[in-house]
Structure formats: C-alpha cells, structure tokens
Amino acid sequence: MILMIGFKDITLWIHQMLSGYLNPGWVVASEALLVGLAMILLVVIMAVAMIYMERKVAGFMQLRLGPMRVGLWGSMQAFADVLKLLLKECLTPNGADKLLFSLAPFVVLTVSFLALAPFSFAPGLQLWDLNIGVLYISAVSSIGVIGILMAGWSSNNKYSLLGGMRSGAQIVSYELSAGLSIIAIVIMCGSLSIHDIILSQSDGWWIFKGHLPAMFAFVVFVIASTAELNRAPFDLAEAEQELTAGFHTEYSGMQFAMFFLAEYTNMFIVSMVGTTVFLGGWMPFHIVGFEAFNHLMDYVPSFIWFFGKTFFILFLIMWFRWTFPRMRIDQLLKLEWKYLLPLSIINIVIAAFITIMGWHF
C-alpha cells in the first residue's frame, strides 16, 4: 500500500475505540449501524453523481449543455430534483392493490442494497468477504424482478402490467448470460470470493490475462447487464413511447424516486461487478516489464482505480442509452436465447479448456 494509513487501519481504529466504551454486543450493533449508514450515504452520493453524469453525458451527446442553472454547471440540479420529489404526494390509483403497490418500491430498493454487501472498494474496505461473493450478488439481484412484477401487477393499469411482464421475461432471460459470463472468469480464477478474484488480478486484469474468452465474456456481460438494468436499448419495461412509463407509470413522489434510486443503484452494482471481475477491481494498471510505469501507477490510490473503472463502465452503459434505438420484445428474447446464451456456454467450455491447459497468464 502506498497510502500511509490503509482503510484497514481506520476500521480497526474505530473498532478499538468502540470496544473501549461498550460491551461486545453493543459494539457489533453500533458497527452494523455505522456500516449501514455508510452504505446508504455511499449509494445516495453515487446516485446523485450518476444522475448528474447521465444528464451531462446525454447533453453533450445531443449538442446541448445539460443542466446549467442550479449551482455551478448545474451541479445542484439532482439535489433540487430530490427535494421536489420529497415534497410531492404519493398517489395510489383507484382499484390498485394497496399493499403490493406500496411494498413494491421497497422490495426493489432493498434488493439493490443487499447486493452491495460483498464488494471490495479498496484494500480493507469491504463489508463482508463472503466466500461465494459473486454468486451472492447474482442471486440477490435477481430478486428485484419480483418488485417490478409487483409494481406492474398492483397498479391496476394495463400499460404497467405489460411493462411488468416484459421486464419479468427480460430479466429472467438475461440473468443467464450475465451469470455465465462471470462464471468464465470464476473458472479461470478458481474462487467465488470477491477478495480472491481481485487479488488474482495483481499481475494483470482478467480481461487481458484471459485471452479471447475473457474479452468475449466482458462484452456479453455488458450487454446482458444493460438488459438486466432495463436500460436502453433494452428498456422495454419502461418503453416511454410504447407503454408511457411501463411498470412505474402510476408511481409518484418518493415511491417513484425509490424506483429511480434502485435503477441507479443497480447500475452502480453492475458496473462494480464488471470492474471487480474483469477490470481488476482496485488493482492498478500494470504492464509486465515496464517497472517505472508500474511503480508510477501504484501511486494512484486504489479507490480511485476502483471508482475510475466503475465510472468507465457506467459511461459505456450511458453511451448505449443515448445512441441506440429500442429493440422489440421478440428480438430481445431472440438475441438472448439464440445468440448470447449458446455462445456463452461455448465460451465457458473454451475458458475451462484454457484453464486446464494452463494457457492463461
């Protein structure tokens, strides 16, 4: 570590300080509270940053400036919008299933928060080093579709119902290729733990080390996770021009904001998975043989590496959204079941073969 004080030292210091005042049970409880607050803070800050980034990226791609009025270069725009949503009334339509209708945003958001647990943002900055980390993330994030189906069903709106059904078909399909593309790397690395996957990339990121299968898996991962996020060109569940807003047509105020926050949190999670599995997590960029260059790269703090790569993938996803038209539902499912899934399976076989022969670096 280049930093004089690592994140591990900070967490240890907090733990020792709390132990000095409280008995062990309270220490665990207060630490859980602190960690939970830290996660919520992180997600909210990231969501605001991503909303601002999305608007600016969209603006520059569309020959305009994006938000410019609130704050310097419109930087306060997202806060103003959150304030507006907080003050708005949450309407429940007539004939809606009130319980499911109010529960759906919470389900979607809770699931997004659950999936954040095993990520390692920097050395020592990890909530829970689960030995099945990657599996946990993909398992938990697939619960989110239940919330979307609940929202679509309970709204008593035919557009919402169509959106919910589309979303269900889409997320269930694309989870397969998203999972299989990660498995290609898991095979090479030999571990499901996030920490181990990152450490295994200290001599080179998997996208470079893993030959063609890793690169192919990365492309499939980006496509499949964009589809899982319900973002353009796969935003059929929302499909503003077809279904007005799909499953969240009837939501307003903070209930809508929770769907929105969940979408951006999921974007953040997907980018972090991509970063961790393919782009080396918080590992700096190294080229074998260029010692001076490698040494220079080590000076960049690890969390900057991590968030830099995360934002790179976020930018890719935003780039898709503001460039491509939307696909049709049959084309969407055809792409998954006829192309991505068979190719991913073949890719896993090749990856396994390469691993057995020891051809990866």
Next chain:
Amino acid sequence: MEIPKQLIPLEDTPGEFVINVGPQHPSTHGVLHLRIKLDGEKILEIEPHLGYIHRGIEKISESLGYRQSIYLTSRMDYLSAHMNNQACSLLVEKGLQIEVPDRAKAIRILMVELQRLASHQLWWGSAGLDMGAVSPFFFAFREREQILEIFEETCGTRLTMNYITPGGVMNDLHPDFVKKVKALIKQFKVNIHEYDKLLTGNIIFQKRTQNVGFLPRDLAISLGASGPVARASGISCDIRKLHPYDGYEKLDFSEIVMDKGDSFTRYLVRIEEMKQSMHIIDQLIDNIPEGDYRARVKGIIRLPEGEYYQRVETARGELGVFVVSDGNKTPYRIKYRTPNFSNLGALQYIAKDSKIGDLVAIMATLDLIIPDIDR
C-alpha cells in the same frame, strides 16, 4: 376489400384485452386515440378514433373570405403550412386567372421546399424518438431551427407562416435570405450523413423497421394513400411531377419511388426526398428572377360561379382543395382532401398482427399530423 364494421368492445375478453392508446400518449404525436385489442404483445385489432381536435375549419371557411380562410389552413398540417397556403392561393389564382410573377413563383418553391426539409427533419427526429433513440431528435432540431429562423426573418413567424397569398407572396425576401439558405444547404449536405450514421445504418433500427408494416400497392391505392407512404409502395403520385404548379415543370428533380412498402422503405423515401429538396433549392437559389413579388389582386376576392379543385404535394402527400363558389365573396362549400386522413386509414391494416413496439414504429413512418386528420 372488406371494411370492418364491428367496433372493438370496451370489455376485456379472456385471453384478449383492450387498451386505449391516446388521446394523451407520447407516441401518437397529438390527440389521436387508438383502441387496440391485444393478445399479450400481439395486436389483434386497431380502431382509430378521431375528432379530438376537430375545429370545423371547413365550416368556418364558409363564412370567411378567400383571403381569410387561408390563415386557417396553416393550422391543418402545421408542418406543411406553406404548402397548405399555396394550395388555396393557387385555387384562387386559377379561378380569377391571375398570372403570378416569376419571382413570386421562385420564392414560393424555395419556401415550400425549405418547409419540406424542415418537416422531414422533424419527422426523422421524432421517428428516432418513437423507437427509443432520443439523440436524433436533437440532431434534427439543429437544422430545423436554422430553417425556422430563415422563415422568421422573411415571413415574421416560425410555424403558421401565412406567407403565400393569392397573387404571389406577402412580402419580398429578407436581404439575408439567399446567403442564409446557401449556408444552410451547404451545412445540411454534410450533416445528412450523420442522419445515416445515427439511424439508417443502425442495426437495431433496421431490424425494427425492415419487413414490418407492409403496405401493399393495391391496398395503398384503394385507401387513397399519398405522399411518401404511397411512393414507398411503388405508386408514382408526386403532384409536383404529375400536375406541376408554380413552375415545378422547369426544375430538374426526380420522384422517389420504391416498391417494397415496409416501414424502412418509407423511411428511405423521406431521406431521399430531403436530398431532392436540396437539389431543387440549389437550382433556384442563385436564379431568383427580379420583378414583382405579388400580382395585383382585388381586395375582396369573388370567385366566379363554379367548382374549383387544386392539389399540391405537401410533405405528407396530396392536399386537395375543392371549392364550390356561388359568386359571393365567401365560398359556398369548401372541402380539404388531406393526406394524413387517407394515410391513417392504412394503420389498421398494416399494424395488424404486429407487436406494440411495431405499432409505434409504423405510426412513426406514416408520419401522421393529427390536426390535419381532424381539421
């Protein structure tokens, strides 16, 4: 051809359900109301409901003079305001046998072709928007904005111009007109390649529009479709070629006719038409004749007793104006044959058995303007 008489019932039946698209829906571009019977994602039946923006323009025109009723026509197909005004002006000129000065004719064609460009640009942007691509809209508005600025300088307004009047045009061109139009055309010839890069060449866009929404040639004829919609089905129906007016016969341009009849062909026809419009403007912009911009016409126009019909090619097809005059200063009866009304008729046949997403794509390539349907 069988005309469906059965209206779609209000209630859902098992396995099928009915949704209302519009009158407030983002992709109907106005207050068009479609009742759609669905089986899952598949469309079983479509029933357009009209009348949400019916203003009785034809009836109002019966109590207005020939000059006054032209102002209302700008509000029909608001993206082809110049063409609508031109149709009425040509009809009056035909009735009174007024010779329009050459300069006025040239100005009219320039304005009309600029309007066609602006209309097709807006269509291109909104077609992308309907299929979920937001960025094309802004690229389209970049050029359209320049055209509207040119209109604003000469005509005073941007949308409802009322610039073309019986006998010629309202007032002479702005001194900057030629310079600005040249700059615009030069720029647009470069920028139209961006249109191709963003949408035409995009694989998702092609898959969405190719082999979707077939309008067969004979169906197009029996529905009275016109404009790019009909020309994409292989019907030669460009009024500028078939019944030239205002000096189109002297210009070199070609009628775009393609014969596949799907959504992508309709798209390509409009893209090619933009290039033809630029070609027409290129020929005229340096050769605007000197002279009067308006012939002398009496203040109160009284058409001789009889029936008159005049048609022009708007950005969306054939606009026909039919007037029965009893010799008074107001028409006895006026009837507009608007292109969008006939083109809308195609929707329930060609969007049948397709997906909801296709319906939006088909409506985008039909390029419907709702106030023109209802009048």
